Amino acid sequence: MNERSLFLSPQSHPWMREEGLLTLQRAIQSAGGEVRVVGGAVRDTLLGRPVQDIDAATTLPPEAVMKALTAAGIKVVPTGLSHGTVTAIIKGKGYEITTLRRDVLTDGRHAKVAFTDDWHEDAARRDFTFNALYMKESGEIIDYFNGREDLAAWYVRFIGDPEKRIDEDALRILRAFRFVAQLSSLETTARLDDDALNACKHKAALLTGLSGERLWKETAALLCAEEPVSALQSMIKTKVIETVLPEGKNTAKLEHVIRLEKSVRWTSNAILRLAALLDHGAAAAVAQRFRLSNREREMLVTLESLEPTMTAPLSLFDLRQRLYEAGASAVQGALLLAVAEGQAHDLSALWPLCVSWRKPAFPLRGGDLLKQGHSSGPRVGEALNAAEVWWRRQDFAPDHQACLQKAMAFFQDKNKPV
Numbered sequence: 001m002n003e004r005s006l007f008l009s010p011q012s013h014p015w016m017r018e019e020g021l022l023t024l025q026r027a028i029q030s031a032g033g034e035v036r037v038v039g040g041a042v043r044d045t046l047l048g049r050p051v052q053d054i055d056a057a058t059t060l061p062p063e064a065v066m067k068a069l070t071a072a073g074i075k076v077v078p079t080g081l082s083h084g085t086v087t088a089i090i091k092g093k094g095y096e097i098t099t100l101r102r103d104v105l106t107d108g109r110h111a112k113v114a115f116t117d118d119w120h121e122d123a124a125r126r127d128f129t130f131n132a133l134y135m136k137e138s139g140e141i142i143d144y145f146n147g148r149e150d151l152a153a154w155y156v157r158f159i160g161d162p163e164k165r166i167d168e169d170a171l172r173i174l175r176a177f178r179f180v181a182q183l184s185s186l187e188t189t190a191r192l193d194d195d196a197l198n199a200c201k202h203k204a205a206l207l208t209g210l211s212g213e214r215l216w217k218e219t220a221a222l223l224c225a226e227e228p229v230s231a232l233q234s235m236i237k238t239k240v241i242e243t244v245l246p247e248g249k250n251t252a253k254l255e256h257v258i259r260l261e262k263s264v265r266w267t268s269n270a271i272l273r274l275a276a277l278l279d280h281g282a283a284a285a286v287a288q289r290f291r292l293s294n295r296e297r298e299m300l301v302t303l304e305s306l307e308p309t310m311t312a313p314l315s316l317f318d319l320r321q322r323l324y325e326a327g328a329s330a331v332q333g334a335l336l337l338a339v340a341e342g343q344a345h346d347l348s349a350l351w352p353l354c355v356s357w358r359k360p361a362f363p364l365r366g367g368d369l370l371k372q373g374h375s376s377g378p379r380v381g382e383a384l385n386a387a388e389v390w391w392r393r394q395d396f397a398p399d400h401q402a403c404l405q406k407a408m409a410f411f412q413d414k415n416k417p418v
Contacts, residue, residue, distance in 0.1 A: 006148065008045065008139040015041065015051045016139065020090035024056065024074060024097065025137050031068035033060035035097070036119075036134040042141060043130045046151055047183070055096045057134065059117040062086055062099050069097075083113055101125065103168060120144055127165060127172050128179060129157050154190040156180050162199030170206035174218035174244065177235050181225035189230050201238040208243055215244055216290035220270035228273070229255045247282035248274070256340035264336075264351050271296055272333045275303040276340060302330045303337060310338035312345050317395055319350055323357045324392065331357075362388050363400040369407055383410040 010016040021037070028035040035058040041051045058065060062084045069076040075089040084099035100122035101113040116122060123132035123144040130147035141148075150157045156179045158165045158172075166172050176192055177200070183190035192200065207215065222228050229251050235241040236249055254276040261268050278286060283304040287297040306326055322331045332354045339345045364387055369380050387407040391398050398406070 006141045006143070008135070008141060010139050013045055013051075015045075015054065016135075018054070020088075020093050020095060021054055021056075022137075023072065023090055024069065024088045024095055027068045027072035027074060028058050028060060028065065028097070030072070031060060031064060033058050033064065033068070035059075036136050036142070038134045039126075039131050042133040042135045043147075043151065045135075046130075046133070046141075046148060053094075053096070055098070057098055057100055057119075057122060059100055061115050065097055065099065084115055124159060126159055127169075127175060129159055132159060151183075154183055154188050155193050156183065156190060156196060157193045158196050158199070162196045163203060166199055166203040166206065170203065170210055171214055171218060173200045173203060173207055173240060174215065174222070176200055177231045177240070178218050178222040178225070180234065181222045181228040181231035184225065184227040184230055186227065189227070191230075192234070197234070197238060200240055204238070204240045204243045207240075212289050212291035216292065219244065219274075219290070223270045223273040223277075224268055227258075229258070232277070245277070245286065247279045247286060248277035250277050250279070253277070253337075253340050257336055260336045260339055260347070264347070266332065266336065271299045272303065272336065275300055275307075275333070276337055278304070280304065299330060299333075302326060303333050306330055306334035307337045307341070310334050310343065310345070312343045314345060314350065316350070316353060319353055320357075320395065321392065323354065324359060324396070327359070328354060328357045360396045362391060362403070363398075364388075364391075364403040364407060368400075368404055372404075372408065374411065379411070383407040386410045 008016070015021070016037075025035050035056050037054060038057045039055050041054045044051050060068065062078070062081050065086055066076050066078065069086070069088050077087045077089065077094075079085050079087045079096070080098075084101050086097055088095045088097060099115045100117060100119060101115050102118075102121050103113055103125050119134065119142070123134070126132040128147075129145040129150045132143075132145050133147045134142040136142070145159050156176050158176075176196055180190045180192060191197075222231060225231070232241070232248075232251050232254070235244070236251070241249060254273055257273065257276040258268070260266070274286070275283070281304070283300045284297075287300050292300065306322065309322065310331075319331070322334075326334075332351075335345065335347070335350060335354060339347050364384060366376070366380050366384060369383060370376060374380055374383075384407060387403045387410065390406050391403055
């Protein structure tokens with residue numbers, strides 16, 4: 001397909017004038033290389049969305065890129081030399097720079113590449129048409145595969161034969177649905193073109209050969225999109241979900257959670273949205289499959305166990321007890337899940353406490369009891385626990401002296417076992 005171009009004004013897009021970007025462009029050009037911004041930054045600019053990361057492609061081989069950057073006083077990290085990628089660190093910000101390349105050998109998970117100086121050849125190995133958009137320093141955008149037209153039509157379209165591209169890297173199935181989610185909004189719904197959709201359906205079994213970490217990274221990005229429901233519904237319809245998250249089909253609940261997030265201005269996170277999708281009792285198995293971090297695993301399991309305790313009616317006293325036990329973040333998430341499940345909560349009455357909650361400190365320590373002449377040991381711990389339970393039942397109101405008296409009364413009860 002013939003190359004097509006469009007010019008964007010650097011004056012209209014501040015990221016194009018970033019000092020770090022200009023510095024690395026000068027460094028590579030000084031070494032005789034050509035460099036262009038590629039992928040997400042160009043795509044998001046065309047969509048009118050904020051640019052997050054700036055990635056670049058260059059004709060220089062990776063060793064020459066490192067030499068040029070170092071000569072310019074730029075810190076460089078060889079983040080993926082075998083695939084031609086280095087990262088320039090300029091004023092604390094990272095810029096990925098990758099040498100033009102073509103795939104020599106692929107096995108569905110990894111690729112062996114050869115470097116090239118042919119921009120069209122580099123574009124042809126990329127996954128989707130809108131990810132093969134390159135921008136020169138002048139603001140000229142080079143479009144080899146009609147990526148601009150696909151963006152305008154909200155199409156996610158593979159470059160070349162979709163089944164072949166999936167055979168090269170099975171993760172592209174999830175990436176396709178992730179882009180459907182990320183391109184969709186309240187006003188527009190993106191979709192895979194028919195060839196891409198059929199290819200994802202036919203090749204879905206290949207996802208079982210990928211690591212849990214890779215699957216979760218893509219799934220998490222999909223879930224965090226502004227409007228992920230249509231992408232998930234498409235995954236369910238094509239049965240792709242069966243190979244990734246068979247327990248995660250509750251899109252109606254997720255849709256309700258997303259509406260609630262917006263109503264309370266909650267910053268969305270992948271774990272809460274995953275919890276909304278899951279069948280009850282699936283949290284531990286899914287955490288293991290996705291190889292979640294300890295923190296993510298703990299939050300997912302906590303949300304699953306906490307949600308049933310948030311059933312209406314829920315008094316402010318009960319809510320404070322939940323907050324004390326599980327923390328504000330978990331309780332906020334569980335409350336949103338419970339409301340989305342159809343519990344008759346008055347969210348407007350409960351939410352302010354969740355937001356303003358600061359965990360009170362139990363005003364008694366073991367040393368306070370030792371000062372009263374008690375010897376250290378299990379009995380001190382039991383007295384502290386008993387006093388804390390009483391303090392909580394009094395809605396955290398008793399002060400240090402009252403809690404001390406309660407603990408001392410525990411020692412005086414001769415019927416308590418040692």
